[in-house]
Amino acid sequence: MKRIFLKTVIGIVVLCILFSLLACVSGAASAQTAIPKSIINTFGKDPTTGRCFTWNTSTAVKKSVVEYCIKDEFKGFDKSNISRATARSYEVKNDLDKRMIHKAELKNLKSGTEYVYRIGDTGGYCEKGTFKTAESDLKSxxxxxxxxxxxxxxxxxxxxxxxxxxxxxxxxxxxxxxxxxxxxxxxxxxxxxxxxxxxxxxxxxxxxxxxxxxxxxxxxxxxxxxxxxxxxxxxxxxxxxxxxxxxxxxxxxxxxxxxxxxxxxxxxxxxxxxxxxxxxxxxxxxxxxxxxxxxxxxxxxxxxxxxxxxxxxxxxxxxxxxxxxxxxxxxxxxxxxxxxxxxxxxxxxxxxxxxxxxxxxxxxxxxxxxxxxxxxxxxxxxxxxxxxxxxxxxxxxxxxxxxxxxxxxxxx
Ligand SMILES: [Fe+2]
The missing domain is CATH 3.60.21.10 (Metallo-dependent phosphatases)
Structure with missing residues (x-):
């Protein structure tokens, strides 16, 4: 009886190790949190004046925001010259989890200008990123x-x-x-x-x-x-x-x-x-x-x-x-x-x-x-x-x- 119990325990331990190894190799994603993940930036209709973003969070985050500022004028995200674009957010259920998808569009940006940004809300922010709008007279x-x-x-x-x-x-x-x-x-x-x-x-x-x-x-x-x-x-x-x-x-x-x-x-x-x-x-x-x-x-x-x-x-x-x-x-x-x-x-x-x-x-x-x-x-x-x-x-x-x-x- 003792032997069967021991074998079962060893079996379970081996299975657990196998599963975690498999998860590691296939890259089972870590759970969604309030901190934005999978941040992708794309162009809107006009790369000289706009930029679009998509990201994920846990379902607890109902509101998420892109905070941004011209790089040369940036003194901190708590300063009054920070602009904010609130995302359109919706929940999805997929094969892995339930998560919020957030999409935001930044408009009326200055052409040929570098900006700094971060994304999130009171639950947490991603690291600071940068982007540059296209110059309107770009030759090459x-x-x-x-x-x-x-x-x-x-x-x-x-x-x-x-x-x-x-x-x-x-x-x-x-x-x-x-x-x-x-x-x-x-x-x-x-x-x-x-x-x-x-x-x-x-x-x-x-x-x-x-x-x-x-x-x-x-x-x-x-x-x-x-x-x-x-x-x-x-x-x-x-x-x-x-x-x-x-x-x-x-x-x-x-x-x-x-x-x-x-x-x-x-x-x-x-x-x-x-x-x-x-x-x-x-x-x-x-x-x-x-x-x-x-x-x-x-x-x-x-x-x-x-x-x-x-x-x-x-x-x-x-x-x-x-x-x-x-x-x-x-x-x-x-x-x-x-x-x-x-x-x-x-x-x-x-x-x-x-x-x-x-x-x-x-x-x-x-x-x-x-x-x-x-x-x-x-x-x-x-x-x-x-x-x-x-x-x-x-x-x-x-x-x-x-x-x-x-x-x-x-x-x-
Ligand atoms: Fe293909």
Whole structure:
């Protein structure tokens, strides 16, 4: 009897250790508290005068606030020159917990100005962060593109932090990150979103993201239909309407001399035509000379031959003279020739389509396609640095050791 008891106790102890090890490896997130977590900052419609934030807390926090001030005038968050933006807050129940999602928008900011901020309320605040609004007369800037950071464990997301840090080391003045989707492996698993945000917590406090929705980001419980809420709960993005694609999953913004439109390839194909029409109207409203589209399932990748998107949107990109399409999904490095109507054209006369391999742990074999000028599978994370000036756009591709692997210049 004594022996059976002892065996049972040992069994329970072993199981407990196994469970905690498993929790540690898969990164079971720590419980929500009053202190804001998973703080993500994004652009609103106008990066020169606004900034948007999303964060989580425990359900006890009904009111949460962004406190901010021009950096040069900052003397403390208890001073009278602090501005406050109260969040729109709502409770969600997910696979992990119940939590509050908070979204706030800062408006009427001064262009080209550095601000300090913190988020929270009397229950506690996050650490101080900084952001800079875009200058209205900006002539040249760099942004980075990382894609498919999708992972399961904490270790997987350490790869994403590493490649982001490499990019920030090489380009400390980068203005923002375009993430071309599959941010997480399973959008219905809350701990993956938490791991993504906590891996690069300090970087994301000071770096805005322009996220693209990927197929993995919007998986629902049974991994079938798209559940856009798994994406829209994480990012406070302009709510464009009337295409049939969910609001907050496609949007655009001007930055310096560039107009960037983000499209949604993942919430059914019925909205492709209306999203194409939206892009026409959207680009027509902008007078910026450079035009970039970011999307997840690209028309010209390598692994996949994505004919539905190619048919629906390439004629629109051709018509609008899109300079660069940043893609994801294919998990290898691709740079297309300049293309128009599916044919190779002279530099500057068509659109270049690129996939920046993967910022996570998944790599697919390189498939050769007729449209590829460069295809690489280095089996290591990569990022693209896009530097835009009035006369040229330089796109450099780096690996996780910050070695330059490819470069292309588009002249205007
Ligand atoms: Fe994907």
């Amino acid at each position: 800037f760099t942004f980075i593109n990382i894609t498919d950071t999708q992972g399961v464990t904490v270790g997987d997301y350490a790869k994403w932090k590493n490649i982001l840090d490499k990019a920030l080391e090489k380009f400390p003045s980068t203005r923002f990150l375009v993430h071309t989707g599959d941010i997480v492996d399973n959008g219905d698993k809350t701990n993956q979103w938490d791991n993504f945000a906590s891996a690069a917590k300090s970087e994301l406090m000071n770096l805005p993201i322009a996220p693209v929705v990927g197929n993995h980001d919007v998986l629902n419980k049974n991994r079938t239909n798209s559940n856009a809420k798994n994406f829209t709960d994480r990012f406070n993005l302009p709510a464009e309407q009337n295409t049939g694609a969910p609001a907050g999953t496609f949007y655009s913004f001007d930055y310096g001399n560039t107009h960037i439109a983000v499209m949604n390839t993942e919430c059914g194909s019925k909205n492709f035509k209306s999203q194409g029409d939206w892009l026409r109207k959207d680009m027509a409203k902008s007078d910026k000379p450079w035009k970039i589209v970011a999307l997840h399932r690209g028309p010209y990748g390598a692994t996949y031959n994505t004919t539905d998107i190619r048919k629906a949107w390439v004629p629109v990109f051709d018509e609008l003279g899109i300079d660069l399409v940043l893609q994801g999904h294919d998990h290898n490095y691709v740079r297309s020739y300049p293309l128009k109507k599916g044919a190779v054209v002279k530099p500057g006369k068509g659109t270049i389509y690129m996939v920046g391999n993967s910022g996570g742990v998944k790599f697919y074999p390189q498939k050769s396609r007729s449209w590829q000028e460069v295809g690489l599978q280095l089996k290591t994370q990569m990022y693209l640095a896009v530097t835009v000036s009035d006369t040229e756009m330089v796109i450099n591709a780096y690996d996780s050791k910050n070695a330059l692997k490819d470069s292309v210049t588009i002249k205007k």
